[in-house]
Amino acid sequence: MKIKQIAKALEELNSDAREGFDFEYQIIPGEEEVLQISLQNREEIPVYLTETDTQLLCISYLWDESEIKTESKTDMVEMMLDMNIPMPLSSFSRIGDKYAVFGALSLNSSAEDIAHEIVTLSDNAIDAIDVMSDFLK
Amino acid sequence: MSLMKKIFTAFRGGAREAGEAIVDANSIRILEQEIKDAENHIAKAKQDLTTIMAKEMQSNREIDRLKKQIEEYEGYAVEALNKGDENLAIEIAEKIASIEPELSLQEETKSSFSAHAERLKELVKKTERQLGEHKRQLVMVKTTDSVQKATSAISDNFTNSNSKMMSATDSLQRIKQKQKDFDDKLKAAEMLEEGNSDTSLEAKMKKAGIGEQTSSASSVLDRIKAKKGA
Numbered sequence: 001m002k003i004k005q006i007a008k009a010l011e012e013l014n015s016d017a018r019e020g021f022d023f024e025y026q027i028i029p030g031e032e033e034v035l036q037i038s039l040q041n042r043e044e045i046p047v048y049l050t051e052t053d054t055q056l057l058c059i060s061y062l063w064d065e066s067e068i069k070t071e072s073k074t075d076m077v078e079m080m081l082d083m084n085i086p087m088p089l090s091s092f093s094r095i096g097d098k099y100a101v102f103g104a105l106s107l108n109s110s111a112e113d114i115a116h117e118i119v120t121l122s123d124n125a126i127d128a129i130d131v132m133s134d135f136l137k
Numbered sequence: 138m139s140l141m142k143k144i145f146t147a148f149r150g151g152a153r154e155a156g157e158a159i160v161d162a163n164s165i166r167i168l169e170q171e172i173k174d175a176e177n178h179i180a181k182a183k184q185d186l187t188t189i190m191a192k193e194m195q196s197n198r199e200i201d202r203l204k205k206q207i208e209e210y211e212g213y214a215v216e217a218l219n220k221g222d223e224n225l226a227i228e229i230a231e232k233i234a235s236i237e238p239e240l241s242l243q244e245e246t247k248s249s250f251s252a253h254a255e256r257l258k259e260l261v262k263k264t265e266r267q268l269g270e271h272k273r274q275l276v277m278v279k280t281t282d283s284v285q286k287a288t289s290a291i292s293d294n295f296t297n298s299n300s301k302m303m304s305a306t307d308s309l310q311r312i313k314q315k316q317k318d319f320d321d322k323l324k325a326a327e328m329l330e331e332g333n334s335d336t337s338l339e340a341k342m343k344k345a346g347i348g349e350q351t352s353s354a355s356s357v358l359d360r361i362k363a364k365k366g367a
Binding site for chain 1: 276288289291293304305309311312315
């Protein structure tokens with residue numbers, strides 16, 4: 001499935017499959033096409049979906065290096081490691097200077113699975129910021 | 138050095154600046170070439186294996202044929218001996234003796250084919266493992282590359298649309314505020330709904346006969362009766 005087809009398949013889902021959230025879509029052009037999905041009332045922290053040769057990646061960016069209190073960095077990284085397994089479907093990562101949560105899906109995933117991943121990732125992103133806000137400026 | 142180690146060395150080496158590729162296009166090309174080479178090796182080895190196995194089968198058939206022939210002539214020799222024809226029996230024995238070296242030569246050839254086939258099978262297996270490893274590494278490199286490109290596309294998009302990426306804590310606060318507004322609206326709607334339903338205060342009062350009453354047939358009749366009586 002290409003990014004556009006994924007957006008179309010997600011749009012055709014009923015509200016239950018999106019767990020009650022309205023999704024808004026935007027395709028970000030570039031060398032690597034990215035689908036931006038904004039969940040209603042959570043527009044500040046969108047989920048980005050991108051397709052690689054082997055998997056679908058859903059990513060939400062949390063904060064960048066400059067937002068971290070210098071003295072808290074080790075504690076923050078350790079908490080991320082501690083939370084990584086308990087956090088459902090998502091893992092922590094860092095891309096360049098941005099910290100992120102992400103989930104990887106099979107290229108054969110159904111639209112329902114993708115929608116579930118998006119909502120769970122969004123929940124996890126908000127929880128992660130909430131839990132770790134003490135480490136942030 | 139494994140490619141994974143190279144990638145992580147590059148991470149530590151500060152190649153993490155935005156826009157700077159961790160793995161240059163050249164190493165992707167090299168890896169892709171290695172995969173192509175490995176695939177070619179496997180294809181060639183499999184072709185060789187087919188040839189060798191065919192030859193092994195031919196050898197087997199030849200061995201069977203020679204063994205059968207020897208058996209046949211041994212039968213004839215017994216028959217000749219039974220008939221007391223010693224000279225014929227010797228002639229037949231000479232024939233058998235001439236077949237036997239051919240058989241042992243064929244058996245040698247066969248076992249050399251078998252050994253060769255085993256070596257080729259081993260080679261194919263080893264190369265396939267190597268190929269799998271290269272492919273896994275290529276996936277890692279390409280994914281690293283994709284994610285970097287996606288991230289820079291997202292950053293560019295923010296810059297181009299003149300919107301500022303908010304800090305995580307500000308974003309969270311705004312989302313929480315929106316959630317609160319939403320919950321408040323929901324509560325207000327519930328209250329409004331309640332106001333329209335039978336459980337409203339007015340309904341309860343009316344039921345209890347308190348407050349302004351609407352006229353009913355019986356109350357009208359009572360009024361008429363009262364007038365009549367007056």
